[in-house]
Amino acid sequence: MSVxxxxxxxxxxxxxxxxxxxxxxxxxxxxxxxxxxxxTMDKYExxxxxxxxxxxxVWDGGHFRYAKPxxxxxxxxxxxxxxxxxxDFNDDVADWVPTYARPLDxxxxxxxxxxxxxxxxxxxxxxxxVTRRVKGGKEANVYVCVAHPSAGVELIAAKLYRPRxxxxxxxxxxxxxxxxxxxxxxxxxxxxxxxxALAQKTTFGKQLDMTWWIGNEFxxxxxxxxxxxxxxxxxxxxxxxxxxxxxxDEQMAAPTLIDTSPEPGEAAALxxxxxxxxxLMLEHxxxxxxxxxxxxxxxxxxxxxxxxxxxxxxxxxxHAFELLQRDISRVCAYFARFGxxxxxxxxxxxxxxxxxxxxxx
Ligand SMILES: Nc1ncnc2c1ncn2[C@@H]1O[C@H](COP(=O)(O)OP(=O)(O)O)[C@@H](O)[C@H]1O
Ligand SMILES: [Mg+2]
Numbered sequence: 001m002s003v004x005x006x007x008x009x010x011x012x013x014x015x016x017x018x019x020x021x022x023x024x025x026x027x028x029x030x031x032x033x034x035x036x037x038x039x040t041m042d043k044y045e046x047x048x049x050x051x052x053x054x055x056x057x058v059w060d061g062g063h064f065r066y067a068k069p070x071x072x073x074x075x076x077x078x079x080x081x082x083x084x085x086x087x088d089f090n091d092d093v094a095d096w097v098p099t100y101a102r103p104l105d106x107x108x109x110x111x112x113x114x115x116x117x118x119x120x121x122x123x124x125x126x127x128x129x130v131t132r133r134v135k136g137g138k139e140a141n142v143y144v145c146v147a148h149p150s151a152g153v154e155l156i157a158a159k160l161y162r163p164r165x166x167x168x169x170x171x172x173x174x175x176x177x178x179x180x181x182x183x184x185x186x187x188x189x190x191x192x193x194x195x196x197a198l199a200q201k202t203t204f205g206k207q208l209d210m211t212w213w214i215g216n217e218f219x220x221x222x223x224x225x226x227x228x229x230x231x232x233x234x235x236x237x238x239x240x241x242x243x244x245x246x247x248x249d250e251q252m253a254a255p256t257l258i259d260t261s262p263e264p265g266e267a268a269a270l271x272x273x274x275x276x277x278x279x280l281m282l283e284h285x286x287x288x289x290x291x292x293x294x295x296x297x298x299x300x301x302x303x304x305x306x307x308x309x310x311x312x313x314x315x316x317x318x319h320a321f322e323l324l325q326r327d328i329s330r331v332c333a334y335f336a337r338f339g340x341x342x343x344x345x346x347x348x349x350x351x352x353x354x355x356x357x358x359x360x361x
Contacts, residue, residue: 096115096119096122096123097111097115098114098115098118098122098129098130098131098145099129099130099131100114100129100130100131100132100133100143101114101115101130110141113160114130114143114160117158117160117239117240117241118130118143118145118158118160118241120238120239121145121158121236121238121241121243124236125148125150126147126148126150126151126156126235126236126243127145127146127147127148127151127156127158127243128145128146128147128148129145129146130143130144130145130146130158131143131144131145131146132144134157134248134253135253138162139161139162140159140160140161140162141159141160141162142157142158142159142160142253143157143158143160144156144157144158144246144248144253145157145158145243145246151235153245153246155246155248155250156235156243156244156245156246157232157243157244157245157246157247157253158241158242158243159241159242159243159244160240160241161213161214161240161241161309162240163240211239213309214237214239214240214241214242215237216309216311217237217242217308217309217311218234218237218242220286220308220311221234221242221244221308222234223284223286224280224281224284224286224308227280227283227284228280229277229280229281229305230273230274230277230302230303230304230305231277231304231305231306231308232244232245232246232247232304232306233245247297247299247304247306248297248299253297254297254298254299254304255297255298256293256294256295256296256297256298257270257293257294257296257297257298257303257334258292258293258294258334260298261338262298262338263338264338264339266301267335267338267339267340268335268339268340270298270302270303270335271331271332271335271340271342273302273303274296274303274305274331275328275331275347275351277303277305278291278324278327278328278331278351279351279355282314282324282351282352282355282356283355285313285314285315285355285356286311286312286313286314287311287312287313287314287317287320287323287324287327288305288308288310288311288323288327289310289311289312289323289327290307290310290327291305291327291328291330291331292327292330292331292334293330293331293334295307296331314355314356315356318360320356321348321352321356321359321360324348324351324352325344325345325348328344328347328348328351329344331344332344332347
């Protein structure tokens with residue numbers, strides 16, 4: 001659509017083998033709350049501890065310095081114990097150190113976090129190396145990876161979320177409203193155990209939570225990509241990480257629109273493509289929820305929309321129309337600087353009505 005503005009058990013000796021396989025399966029499943037070798041701390045908690053050291057202000061030219069504890073830390077694990085625990089989870093890739101991480105001090109938290117998060121993709125022959133960090137933030141880092149020849153592309157972007165991303169999103173009732181719980185496979189979570197764990201915020205519950213958000217983002221991005229939207233093709237997800245097509249080249253990642261100044265003639269066409277994508281999302285009952293020139297890349301003269309964890313379902317989220325209006329207003333405000341005149345309220349209404357019917361106030 002073009003928008004109106006312009007455009008086994010009985011076998012002897014089998015038991016130990018089964019026990020080993022079973023414990024490995026638990027580890028790999030990444031949703032276990034009982035890892036035998038680490039009775040008091042699992043992977044999620046380890047990352048939470050890591051995230052206490054994530055403040056970039058205490059990084060010292062790539063060398064790790066301890067931050068002053070923010071609160072009484074009698075029960076807090078020492079970073080060495082945290083790292084030891086994390087390493088234990090990834091015995092398959094324990095020796096793998098990607099190029100980007102090599103200059104980092106072995107004690108640097110980012111190094112182990114990276115190895116632990118991206119290692120499974122290396123083990124599964126999806127990526128060969130991590131060469132560069134595109135962007136580091138409080139909630140996620142994006143890295144450039146060299147793809148395995150079987151991947152069909154040369155470079156892959158890896159987005160690694162920190163546990164605090166969940167805290168931020170979950171505190172935002174606007175985004176959470178009307179969401180359904182989904183597991184890593186995108187299927188609805190119906191189990192009593194899962195719901196209880198989430199409600200009680202157990203370790204298992206927190207892992208489920210991350211799985212839910214990441215799985216949701218991946219599934220949404222895939223739906224949009226398959227529908228022909230201008231979004232990077234999602235490739236794989238695991239734990240806290242999503243792999244997707246990298247936009248850019250070996251020298252540089254695509255800039256965001258905010259760092260770009262389109263020519264006046266080009267601006268209207270870009271605006272049209274972005275609004276057509278907003279319409280396409282709505283056709284799939286989706287509203288981006290954080291659309292702005294900061295979340296649109298510009299490459300080869302075309303826009304690419306990114307960053308979907310806060311995407312909402314237009315049918316079930318009572319704030320969807322407001323979010324749609326805000327998304328459109330932000331894009332209009334940016335393009336107004338380049339001579340594109342548009343009425344965001346009218347565009348939002350014209351888009352909403354055909355797909356969603358009446359606008360509830
Ligand atoms: N697929 C991609 N290809 C190239 N760069 C990307 C890609 N995805 C994200 N980036 C870069 O990483 C930055 C952060 O990504 P984004 O998904 O917006 O995360 P957040 O805003 O939550 O930190 C973007 O502004 C962009 O520079
Ligand atoms: Mg962003």
